[in-house]
Amino acid sequence: MINLTENAAAHIGNYLKNRGKGAGIRIGVKTSGCSGLAYVLEFVDDIDVHDVVFEHFGVKVFVDPKSLVYLDGLEMDYVKNGLNEGFEFNNPNKKGECGCGESFTV
Template sequence: MSNSRIQTAIERSAALPAAEQIGLTPAAVAHIKTTLACEPTAIGLRIGVKKSGCTGYSYVMDFAKTIEADDLVFEHHGVHLVCDAASFAMLKGSTLNYVASGLSRLLQFNNPNVVDSCGCGESFSIKETPAHA
């Protein structure tokens, strides 16, 4: 993977207004660092959105192994959070937090664009914008 492609994506992301950037809590940074250490070929965590569920969309996460031309890369304390442009339109301004409650452990999205979610919390709908109407 070209370091210049990663750096360009980081610079493009950093130029966005602070309120639109995707953030990570300290707990999320620590969890993602631990997870990425188990996957040496990963350059970061890829997040996105896909059509799914009873309310429209669901979050997807995977190891980022490449950076595409339209990707944004948000850097937090050495963690690269990679997001494609189409998903970013629905994720802008979000913060990921790592939550541990009882036996449950998960990365949780705090997404200001969500207007409704299903009862089980697996899917959500977003504020309608011209790009998604």
């Protein structure tokens, strides 16, 4: 299961609306950084038949089965802290991360 907070869903929904197309957003992982894995976000225009789909607050989240192993239980939020804003990932599978927060291990 992948969860979006209401803030994350609203932010993604606004981007999809301004973009004028897209079925939702895809969350995945790729090999990167010093800890091993990094999150990947992209708009979904073409749905893959193997994708697992979750929907929260009217926004669809697509995840490929290989990434779901690392992301199951993930909560994605959109936060603003002073001048900084962005997505925050609360992943119960994460065992550690690099010092800069760029990548994580499971």
